[in-house]
Amino acid sequence: MNTFKSFALASIFVLSAPVSAQLIDFDTLGPDSVAITNGYAGFNWSNFASLAGAYIPGSGFEAAVVSGPNIAYNEGGSAASFSGDTAFTLLDLYVTKGYEAGITRFQGYVGDTLTFTQDVFSSTTAPTHAVFNWAGLSKIVLTSETGVAYSAIDNIHIAAVPEPEIYALMGMGVLGLLAARRRKADK
The missing domain is CATH 1.10.287 (Helix Hairpins)
Known part of the structure; x- marks a missing residue:
């Protein structure tokens, strides 16, 4: 030839x-509830914390574990976000409600412009696989409906935008x- x-x-x-996708599974963080610091997995984190799912037995936090012991959740049930210094693609993740079934809203920003929105219903008994395939993102914001505040996430798949x-x-x-x-x- x-x-x-x-x-x-x-x-x-x-x-x-x-x-190739990057897997963010929070398993390198400690088992106690601790704020996720900027720079973890190459992202800037706001109002996200990590804990071992087994830390709260019988809850959605325990059910949320997809791999390894840890999950991330929105502290205080308030809005939480993660952002990158370069554009990225959110491929998928797993979401579970902490204490009561309900909706978690995901919003994807390209620059400062809200470009994507997806509501995901999940229970407290098993993680829901949410597929996005949102490209060119600068930030993801997670919010929960009133009264069903806590959402736990695990196994975020991110791809760099060439x-x-x-x-x-x-x-x-x-x-x-x-x-x-x-x-x-x-x-």
């Missing part, structure tokens, strides 16, 4: 490969190879 065909085949595989420069460089490389191939064929 010649060099051009090898490169073309490799390019097809690279371009068709899914962007920078346009990467595609531009790859495109220029392919064009250069095509031009070289054409010159070689003209000889």
Whole structure:
């Protein structure tokens, strides 16, 4: 197989490969209820805390554990958010209500503009898998309906949004190879 065909085949595989997802599972944080600090998993956190689900037996916090011992929840049942310094894609996560079944609202911001909203109903007995696939995000805000305040989340899947420069460089490389191939064929 010649060099051009090898490169073309490799390019097809690279371009068709899914962007790898980052799993945020809170399991590296301690078991006691503690505020999640900025920088954890590369994000800025506001009003989120982490605890071992078994810390509150028989609750939705215990049922919320998908992997490992820990979950994150909105402290005091108030609005909570996480944001990134670069754009990201929220693929999916698991949500469970803390003490009473109800709705958790997720809002996705691109810059300062509210762009996506999704209400997810969940119980206190098992996590609900919520799929988003929201791209280009700068911030996610979680809120709960009045009276059903606490929401626990686990296993957030995030993907980085590829920078346009990467595609531009790859495109220029392919064009250069095509031009070289054409010159070689003209000889």
